[in-house]
Amino acid sequence: MLADSVSRDPTADWVPVGIVFDGDAIDLDGVNPWEQSWQATGEIALVRHPAYPTQVHDVSVYVMQAAGRSIRFAAGELSNNVWGFYRSRD
Numbered sequence: 001m002l003a004d005s006v007s008r009d010p011t012a013d014w015v016p017v018g019i020v021f022d023g024d025a026i027d028l029d030g031v032n033p034w035e036q037s038w039q040a041t042g043e044i045a046l047v048r049h050p051a052y053p054t055q056v057h058d059v060s061v062y063v064m065q066a067a068g069r070s071i072r073f074a075a076g077e078l079s080n081n082v083w084g085f086y087r088s089r090d
Contacts, residue, residue, distance in 0.1 A: 011047055011048045012089070013045070014046075014047045014086040014087070015086060015087050015088075016047070017086060018085055019049075019050055019051065019078060021083070022077075022082070026085055028087070029071050031071060033064060033075070036066050038062040038063070039064070040060055040061070041060075041061045041062065043061035044058050044059070044061065045061050045074035046058055047074060047076075049084065050084065057076055057078055059075055060075065061073070062075060072088055073086060073088075
């Protein structure tokens with residue numbers, strides 16, 4: 001099999017931070033994203049559900065400004081009122 005024909009896992013770029021109910025606190029680089037404004041980047045990330053890794057979801061990528069820095073992350077509703085948050089591997 002040629003190296004070109006081997007597909008790279010599109011979910012490999014994102015690491016799960018955690019899953020929470022809508023509005024419940026989560027630590028994203030020391031910041032609770034629910035207390036910040038998010039700016040959509042227009043990008044979509046493919047991510048695996050942390051508890052059910054065979055489930056792949058497409059979620060939006062956001063940037064928030066907090067504590068004088070820019071934090072890029074992906075987030076989406078994985079099931080009714082249950083949100084997953086992810087950080088980029090880079």
